[in-house]
Amino acid sequence: MKTLLNRVYSDYLMPSRLCEYEALLVQARQSGYRQLSVRDFHRAIRQEGSDTGKVVVHRHDIDSDLRTARKMFALEVKHGVRASYYFRLSTLDYGFMRAIEAAGSEASYHYEEVATFAKRHRLRCGSQVRERFPEIREMFVHNYQRIRDDLGTPLATVASHGDFANRRLKVINHELLRDPDLRRRCGIECESYDSELLRHFDLYISDRPYPVFYFPLSPFEALGRHQRICFLTHPLQWETNWVDTTRCNMVRLAEELAWRT
Numbered sequence: 001m002k003t004l005l006n007r008v009y010s011d012y013l014m015p016s017r018l019c020e021y022e023a024l025l026v027q028a029r030q031s032g033y034r035q036l037s038v039r040d041f042h043r044a045i046r047q048e049g050s051d052t053g054k055v056v057v058h059r060h061d062i063d064s065d066l067r068t069a070r071k072m073f074a075l076e077v078k079h080g081v082r083a084s085y086y087f088r089l090s091t092l093d094y095g096f097m098r099a100i101e102a103a104g105s106e107a108s109y110h111y112e113e114v115a116t117f118a119k120r121h122r123l124r125c126g127s128q129v130r131e132r133f134p135e136i137r138e139m140f141v142h143n144y145q146r147i148r149d150d151l152g153t154p155l156a157t158v159a160s161h162g163d164f165a166n167r168r169l170k171v172i173n174h175e176l177l178r179d180p181d182l183r184r185r186c187g188i189e190c191e192s193y194d195s196e197l198l199r200h201f202d203l204y205i206s207d208r209p210y211p212v213f214y215f216p217l218s219p220f221e222a223l224g225r226h227q228r229i230c231f232l233t234h235p236l237q238w239e240t241n242w243v244d245t246t247r248c249n250m251v252r253l254a255e256e257l258a259w260r261t
Helices: 001-013 018-030 036-048 068-080 094-102 113-120 126-131 133-151 164-169 173-178 180-186 242-260
Strands: 034-036 055-062 084-087 108-109 155-158 203-207 228-233
Touching: 001 034, 001 133, 018 034, 018 068, 034 036, 036 055, 036 108, 036 155, 068 094, 084 094, 084 155, 084 173, 094 108, 108 133, 113 126, 113 164, 113 173, 113 242, 126 133, 133 173, 133 180, 155 164, 155 173, 164 242, 173 180
Parallel strands: 034 055, 055 084, 055 228, 084 108, 108 155, 203 228
Antiparallel strands: none
16 A cells, blocks of 8 residues: 555655756766766767766656656756757657757667567567567667657667566567677667676666655765766656656556456
């Protein structure tokens, strides 16, 4: 019951936390951190090696709630912060994505072809899904190239989305990009979960729903204690959006029911 009440509060009743997000941007700047996108950080470590100085890399996974994502972007523009925004097919907004790129930040693809394919074909075993990887890779290439062409900008980095189907199947979307030929075909420099990228961070923080908010610790506590921080956020953790949250919950329920039948 407590878990359900926490979920209802988080989804529908929680006050906006955007002032907290702005305070973090200000504190990071005052503490001498560069605030970069994944793309900028990846290129910096290629050029500078591990000696990047104090850095906070901002990664936003736009699973839903474009309204709050735009508000977070406006705060970053206000404070001269660069960040990466990864959009699912269901959240693509080319006007917003072009504005992100024009501001020097990064707009790219939050891909989920493995989970999408498994649900569409009602595959319930990880080995069955992996056998279909050649088809799924072509599905990824088609979606990636369409987004790149419509946006008119190369997509240097991408980020895997985590779906309930991935957790059930124990097959992550990232497995798809372990194929170097696929990366070369698309021109992908880096995947946000690449070990070669992650090893350059001293700390990786992700936001969490109420009442936890952050894992493994608050970014406010991390500033000054860690040099290179990656901070993953999701707009729905920072401000409630009744309409979008209800739509996403209904889609999730429908997908799960269809997958089981």
